Amino acid sequence: MNENTILKIEDVSVIYENGKGISNFNLNFDKGDFVALVGSNGAGKSTLINAISGIQKLNNGRIEFNDKYITSKYPYNILGFSPQSQVIDWYLTVADNVKLGLLLAGKKTKEVQSMVDEALDIVNLKGKQDLSVDQLSGGQQQRVQIARAIAHNPYFYLLDEPTTGLDAESSEKFLRYLKSKTENEECAVLLSSHDLTLLENYCKKMIYIDQGEIVYFGNIKDFVNNNSNRKRYIVEYNGELDSEVLNELKVIAKDVVMIDENNNLVLDLDLDVNVSSLISIIEKNVKLINIKNENISLRDTYLNMKGRR
Numbered sequence: 001m002n003e004n005t006i007l008k009i010e011d012v013s014v015i016y017e018n019g020k021g022i023s024n025f026n027l028n029f030d031k032g033d034f035v036a037l038v039g040s041n042g043a044g045k046s047t048l049i050n051a052i053s054g055i056q057k058l059n060n061g062r063i064e065f066n067d068k069y070i071t072s073k074y075p076y077n078i079l080g081f082s083p084q085s086q087v088i089d090w091y092l093t094v095a096d097n098v099k100l101g102l103l104l105a106g107k108k109t110k111e112v113q114s115m116v117d118e119a120l121d122i123v124n125l126k127g128k129q130d131l132s133v134d135q136l137s138g139g140q141q142q143r144v145q146i147a148r149a150i151a152h153n154p155y156f157y158l159l160d161e162p163t164t165g166l167d168a169e170s171s172e173k174f175l176r177y178l179k180s181k182t183e184n185e186e187c188a189v190l191l192s193s194h195d196l197t198l199l200e201n202y203c204k205k206m207i208y209i210d211q212g213e214i215v216y217f218g219n220i221k222d223f224v225n226n227n228s229n230r231k232r233y234i235v236e237y238n239g240e241l242d243s244e245v246l247n248e249l250k251v252i253a254k255d256v257v258m259i260d261e262n263n264n265l266v267l268d269l270d271l272d273v274n275v276s277s278l279i280s281i282i283e284k285n286v287k288l289i290n291i292k293n294e295n296i297s298l299r300d301t302y303l304n305m306k307g308r309r
């Protein structure tokens with residue numbers, strides 16, 4: 001195993017009695033990796049996460065940890081695991097929930113309080129530390145679970161839909177925190193979510209699973225570049241576009257024509273569309289100021305690909 005590799009998955013299959021599950025997964029996670037796990041409902045994301053966490057038995061293959069980071073003697077030390085279902089202790093306060101996680105991770109009592117404070121700060125629950133968790137909203141309870149998963153500064157974060165139920169600002173703050181961890185410390189993150197825009201903004205790599213199989217594992221940028229069959233053009237212009245011209249553009253651009261909030265014309269074009277012919281149509285009607293060329297988002301690329309599969 002490469003010295004930068006934290007965790008390696010070789011030929012892993014988990015097949016449930018009904019024949020569903022995941023088959024022949026080969027993956028590896030190096031330090032610095034921030035990996036998005038994407039796929040439709042039932043694709044196999046939680047199965048993979050639970051297999052890595054050890055709560056799901058494998059039918060085949062093995063999961064190897066680099067013993068530089070992970071010793072099987074102290075698994076809680078290494079994994080920052082937040083499963084999809086809530087696993088908080090309802091009879092404890094917010095702070096005690098996090099403290100319990102730290103003690104299970106083998107942290108010494110004297111270092112625990114500052115780690116609790118830091119984790120609660122990251123999830124914006126500092127003022128609520130003495131409340132019992134059943135007094136919190138659903139999103140706040142989810143944040144307690146996150147705090148418990150991250151408080152011990154694990155080498156590997158294993159997070160199953162951690163932002164579900166979180167407000168936009170908490171989700172952004174949490175992903176920003178994870179990004180800075182992967183950039184500055186020896187750790188890696190695997191995080192599942194259906195929020196592809198959030199994932200694209202923070203993660204570097206992605207695993208795309210469909211019906212228990214890996215469709216893609218690699219950089220998000222490469223996925224978008226290689227699989228998007230369209231490019232976006234943003235056209236800034238002076239004047240008023242006639243509806244006739246817009247209709248003409250819509251025929252060529254197969255209806256994917258919009259006017260954005262800055263009153264620019266947005267065209268999502270198939271790669272084989274001749275852009276200059278479109279521009280001459282626009283120029284007949286208005287004065288062109290600028291044309292910007294953008295890649296399509298991960299979300300649009302993914303939805304497009306799903307439509308084709």
Ligand SMILES: Nc1ncnc2c1ncn2[C@@H]1O[C@H](COP(=O)(O)OP(=O)(O)OP(=O)(O)O)[C@@H](O)[C@H]1O
Pocket residue numbers: 016017018020021039040041042043044045046047048084
């Ligand atoms: N304990 C189980 N017994 C039998 N089948 C299961 C079990 N757990 C999951 N499955 C099936 O395995 C497949 C993968 O499920 P999994 O929970 O891993 O999907 P997921 O990608 O996490 O979905 P979601 O986005 O809905 O959380 C599904 O078809 C699911 O019905």
